Amino acid sequence: MAARAGRTHLWVLIEHPGPWPASAPDDVLPRELSDRLDSVAGLIRVVLIRRPNNRQVTAPTCLLAWSDGIRHWMREGAAESYDDLVDLPFETMAAGLEPSFGRSRRTPFFAVCTHGKKDACCAELGRPIVSALTTIPNADVWECSHIGGDRFAANMIAWPSALYFSRLGADSAVEAVNSYLAG
Secondary structure (H helix, E strand, C coil), rough: CCCCCCCCCCEEEEEEECCCCCCCCCCCHHHHHHHHHHEEEECEEEEEEEEECCCCCCCCCCEEEEECCCCCCCCCCCCCCHHHHCCHHHHHCCCCCCCCCCCEEEEEEEEEEECCCCCCCCCCCCCHHHHHHCCCCCCCCEEECCCCCCCHCCCCCCEECEEEECCHHHHHHHHHHHHHHHH
């Protein structure tokens, strides 16, 4: 399993309450935004996120996270609509330049794939992990659309370093998050 995950430098995580179709994020985001993201050369990945047990989104949060494995930055902001994200400087962000969007973020966050319409294993194995992780104080946990590796479910990514964890159970996920938060 070592080195099996794809390489991504820029993560664009966009809050969407769901439900997520199997084709998400493509058929959820406005076509202009999807086309803009698809046109960017570089190691970029778009993922939909949502807070556990919260399906009310009035101003979607957008988390931007860039890491090359050594250096990293994160930004967090809200948009009035998904169309407001079209003009973000995705080309320069993919190259590692931190934008002025939102505010700088230092607090780690975790995304667990629960995208059941893409792969049932992700929902069946991911949702219990999300429940276990929400009991950890100071752990900012999100559900997310498909991040790949469904045969290794349950999967989680920890930012700012963009570490990928797979084949997690509730106990191993709690241990991984606690260890990550401890440094």
